[in-house]
């Protein structure tokens with residue numbers, strides 16, 4: 001049999017039929033649902049008298065709009081209350097399981113899927129959210145979809161999809177202390193561009209990726225979409241299986257061993273061919289900070305901002321626009337940029353390991369007086385686990401606010417928002433204009449440890465120079 005990539009194997013295993021327009025009708029193994037992109041989709045089903053085709057393959061949670069401070073119902077925010085009430089009604093009417101705020105299992109959809117063992121290798125997964133690529137960390141092929149596609153998956157459990165090419169991104173070598181998975185993916189996006197992955201699936205491979213934990217692999221796959229890739233994945237291996245064993249929705253007993261054999265078989269074959277291949281030297285990566293208005297506009301923390309005269313004419317306009325929006329001057333250092341807000345959260349970096357790294361940086365220190373700092377765990381389970389370790393006290397003693405689980409200031413659909421021209425050091429994934437709730441607010445993306453260090457200093461600093469270096473893990 002010819003050697004294949006994981007993408008080809010999973011794609012073939014889920015193909016219902018080839019459509020006349022060249023697309024493939026693909027069966028979707030797991031449909032994750034949340035309150036923002038589903039009300040219209042459920043309404044469309046209702047209007048046509050349709051049912052949800054496989055309610056047992058559909059799981060809902062609430063994340064984008066939930067308040068992170070006071071979750072008593074009805075919510076203070078009327079629109080948020082309406083959205084959650086609609087999701088509750090839809091799940092009830094259509095027989096979909098909802099992991100709500102009372103369940104103890106609620107959280108950001110891309111955090112709870114893996115955490116509960118719903119996300120498994122070899123699956124096709126869809127969700128009405130761009131960062132569904134996160135689930136690729138398990139060797140799943142996971143698509144972010146729009147509302148009309150949410151309707152399609154609810155009604156048919158299928159999606160019509162264009163074929164994808166596969167780019168293998170080989171990351172090799174040891175990461176330096178203070179350099180994290182977030183820095184790897186920001187490096188990839190900087191090098192390949194925010195549109196570099198259009199038409200591609202990104203397969204992340206190489207010894208650096210193999211050494212990463214599942215949390216770290218999720219951080220990388222999460223931001224595949226920011227590099228334009230439709231999906232991103234890591235081949236399943238022992239790290240994947242160890243993570244999944246014993247999780248609530250993962251196979252148990254003998255079934256787990258059977259599943260592991262099948263999961264292993266779905267990994268890309270050694271002789272598989274790729275449409276493109278890129279190599280990255282992990283040892284050369286330094287802590288990275290975005291300075292602009294897309295995630296590709298980043299520099300190492302010890303570099304200076306690019307000048308319009310430094311770049312090709314085709315990039316000059318975008319660079320000038322980004323500098324003007326941010327109020328930055330080309331040639332200035334990013335280090336020393338004063339921040340107003342520090343946000344540790346989001347489906348990119350709000351897992352337990354992220355909170356541990358941020359806590360190690362802040363332990364025994366206090367945030368700068370002018371900084372507002374939030375820690376928003378990715379799920380209720382992570383919040384509880386962090387509290388069992390005493391991380392909440394580390395953060396609150398340092399002046400951080402310790403919040404409930406949700407998307408929060410990643411996109412500010414709840415009350416956690418930037419105001420005016422505030423600058424936010426953020427562990428999230430998007431620095432687009434207005435992303436964090438203020439049309440003029442400014443976002444600097446970085447690793448959770450770097451966010452924590454910035455909160456303490458009140459400005460962008462190099463986490464390697466904060467004295468926390470000895471406790472910052474490296475691979």
Ligand code: SF4
Pocket residue numbers: 063064108109110129130131346347348406407410411428429
């Ligand atoms: S944390 Fe941000 S990127 Fe992730 S699902 Fe929520 S809003 Fe989307």
